[in-house]
Amino acid sequence: MKTHIRLAFWALQVLWGLKGTWPADRLRLWKKSINLYLAFLAFTDPERPCDQLRNAMLCAILSAVYDYDTDWTFGNRQGDNFFPLLKRIKLKEARTLATNLFNRDNNRNISADGLERGSIALRFYVLVINSVWMSSYTPKQIRSFGRKLQIIDDILDREGDLAAGDTNCLLFNDRTQEFLTEAAEFLKSDFFGRLKRNSQVYAILEGKVRKTLRNSGMRPATLKQLFATGRPKNGLYASVLSFIGFGFYEGTPWHIVLLTGIAFAGLTMSIMIFNDWVDRENDRKKRKMFASEHSQELMRYWQRLSCLTTLVLVPIAYWSIPLTLYITLIWTIGIMYSYARQRHPLNNIIVALCSGSPALCGMIYYGEISRVALYTFGIYALLIFVREIHKDIQDIKVDPEYKRTMPLNIGTARTIMFTTVFLYAPALLLVLYPNPWITWLGVIALGFITFQQSFVFLHPYRIGRAFLAMRLTQVGLLVLLLVT
Secondary structure (H helix, E strand, C coil): CHHHHHHHHHHHHHHHCCCCCCHHHHHHHHHHHHHHHHHHHHHCCCCCCHHHHHHHHHHHHHHHHHHHHHCCCCCCCCCCCHHHHHCCCCCHHHHHHHHHHHHHHHCCCCCCCCCHHHHHHHHHHHHHHCCHHHHCCCHHHHHHHHHHHHHHHHHHCHHHHHHHCCCCHHHCHHHHHHHHHHHHHHCCCHHHHHHHHHCCHHHHHHHHHHHHHHCCCCCCCCHHHHHHCCCHHHHHHHHHHHHHHHHCCCCCCHHHHHHHHHHHHHHHHHHHHHHHHHCCCHHHHHCCCHHHHCHHHHHHHHHHHHHHHHHHHHHHHHHCHHHHHHHHHHHHHHHHHHHCCCCCCHHHHHHHHHHHHHHHHHHHHHCCCCHHHHHHHHHHHHHHHHHHHHHHHHCCCCCCCCCCCHHHHHCHHHHHHHHHHHCHHHHHHHHHCCCHHHHHHHHHHHHHHHHHHHHHHHCCCCHHHHCHHHHHHHHHHHHHHHHC
């Protein structure tokens, strides 16, 4: 234990001597080095010779600084931190391996999956640590083990690498299953079992990897997971809003109301699922992996849900052709949204109109204009329009070259100002609403929006709190329409 503690302080001393790093980064590098050292203990002999332990700590420091100079924000891409430390390695072959890998990695001259990094790195550790048990393996075996350890590392770092844009073999969807299968087989190997016996860290890593494998595309998607992709809360909202739309008229047969509610719930979930399927590759940038990893299953589920929704439309058509055509039109427009991404603000307008459309069901069924129904439609359409722009602000880092949005066109700050001012439109409709309770809700909303607007002008990028008024208004209006 004393040796480990002494080496930990030695690592801090070495890292603190890196003048090309920020003090806070040195502490982060030290923490990373300690974690890597605990993993590299598995490459030493069970007797833990002092020279092997010191070399394991040196490998840990070099590995941490390598990542710093190649990937971290303030790292030196010329290796001014890494190469001086590499001179501490006496073996020329090991230095050559590390130098070549750094230059290839820094110049993006590695394969698309990047797995050779693991093979070269493990060969480097074997040469430097020089343990008896690791030296018994052939170079070919070491390359294979290194490749598999890199897959394990990529599994554990998938979300972080995805967010940072770093190389990760699992970000290539066409070979994801192959890599996951290879990792699952490696966990059962004698070599990995030896690593677990030499360092408890690998037992912990195994648990994390197996959990990832259980939740990954290696296992079929469950019905619960597929159902969740349809955003059932949104489906329930559409269904309830259609009930409210019929509530503006008296004497509507209950079976018409029920079937229309089911149809709107089904088409809303169908639109959500289809949109996720179309967006599946771009959504990986948002760490949303389910659609891309279960693409075929998701499409089959969408087809079945769409068939069931179509069957619900058949009896509705028997009682009302106009209502059936209206529902079909909304469904079609919603599906078309997935292909209208480059047409801002058409994409936001489509979502807004589709989201408010259930409020007009009664008006379409009876063929009579209802001022209350139109007000309700307008309020929800305007609120959803603002919400969609809000979501575009959140996705500004992943939307370029995929779709055009207001934040990309005019900037985030101007978009925030526009939307907070635009919130007055639905609030004024609430004030004019022919229901005294909802009128008071509009007055409260106006005051709340004014307060939030002043907050936004002071803190323009704390947008989540700025749209609290919008979310509360949506919920409040729905409740009032149900009880009055």
